[in-house]
Amino acid sequence: MSNKINVSAVSYTNTKPFVYGLIHSPVAAHINLSLDIPATCADKLLNNEVHIGLVPVATLLRMPSYELLSDYCIGAVGAVNSVFIFSDKPIEEIQSIRFDAQSRTSNLLAQVLMKHLWKKEVNWVKEGEADAFVEIGDRTFGKKAQYAFSYDLSECWFSLTQLPFVFAAWVSVVKLPPHFLSLFNEALAFGLHNRNVVIESLAEENLAIDLRAYLTQSIDYQFDAQKRLGLSTFLELASTL
Numbered sequence: 001m002s003n004k005i006n007v008s009a010v011s012y013t014n015t016k017p018f019v020y021g022l023i024h025s026p027v028a029a030h031i032n033l034s035l036d037i038p039a040t041c042a043d044k045l046l047n048n049e050v051h052i053g054l055v056p057v058a059t060l061l062r063m064p065s066y067e068l069l070s071d072y073c074i075g076a077v078g079a080v081n082s083v084f085i086f087s088d089k090p091i092e093e094i095q096s097i098r099f100d101a102q103s104r105t106s107n108l109l110a111q112v113l114m115k116h117l118w119k120k121e122v123n124w125v126k127e128g129e130a131d132a133f134v135e136i137g138d139r140t141f142g143k144k145a146q147y148a149f150s151y152d153l154s155e156c157w158f159s160l161t162q163l164p165f166v167f168a169a170w171v172s173v174v175k176l177p178p179h180f181l182s183l184f185n186e187a188l189a190f191g192l193h194n195r196n197v198v199i200e201s202l203a204e205e206n207l208a209i210d211l212r213a214y215l216t217q218s219i220d221y222q223f224d225a226q227k228r229l230g231l232s233t234f235l236e237l238a239s240t241l
Helices: 013-023 026-030 038-046 057-062 104-116 153-161 177-191 195-206 211-218 225-238
Strands: 005-010 031-036 052-056 067-076 083-087 096-098 121-123 131-135 151-152 165-172 220-222
Touching: 005 013, 005 038, 005 220, 013 026, 013 031, 013 177, 013 195, 013 211, 026 031, 026 177, 031 038, 031 131, 038 052, 038 057, 038 165, 052 057, 052 104, 057 104, 057 165, 057 225, 067 083, 067 177, 067 225, 083 104, 083 220, 104 131, 104 153, 104 165, 104 195, 104 225, 153 165, 153 225, 165 225, 177 195
Parallel strands: 005 031, 005 052, 096 121, 096 131
Antiparallel strands: 052 165, 067 165, 067 220, 083 131, 083 151
16 A cells, blocks of 8 residues: 555553554554544544544544444443543432543433433533543543542443443544455454553553453453444434433
C-alpha cells in the first residue's frame, strides 16, 4: 500500500493489548497510529482525520454510514471495573449526575440505565456540583473505596438485558483493501495473544487494579454474536432518549 492508513486508538489501559499488536505486527508498516481519549477518537473519525477509529459506540448514532471492522472490540460480560457512577448516596436518593466529558457512550449508558433499570428521573449536568458522577477508564482505578456507592455500568447493563456491553468498536467510514483488513485483524489477535507481555510492561506503573484480572477477565475483547446483539440493543435504547 502506497499511502498509510491513519488509525486512532483509545489511550486507556484496556487498549494496550491492541496497541501492542499494531506496533509489533506487519501492519505497523501500513499505519499511522495515534492514541487519544475516546471522545477525540470519535471526533477524528467523524471529521475524516483518520480512516479507522476505536470509537465509543455512541458515535455510531451520529454516522450515516460506517463499517464495523475486525473480530475484536472493547467489551464486557457483566462487571467491567472501569466504568462507574460514583456517589455517596444510594441510587434512589440521587437527584443529579455529572457526565464524564471523555465518553459520550458511558453517559448514554448511564441515562439508559436510569430510565430502564432504575426508572428514575435525575438532573444531568456537564460540570459543577452533583450528587453523583459518571467516570470511565484508568481514572477509576482504586476509586471504589473512596465512595459509599459505586455502580459498575456494565454490570448494571447485564442485569437489565442479560447481554454483554460493547464500549468501543473498530470502525471505518471508507472502504479498505481486504489484504489490509486481514493484517489489521491479525495484529489485534497477536496483541491479545501477548497480553502477558503487556501486563509485565505495565507492572511498574503501580496501577491501583489487578492488571491480570482486568485485561484477561474484566475486559472481553471478542466481538461475537452476543456482543453484536448487545450493541444493537444499546443503540436502539439510546436512540430513544
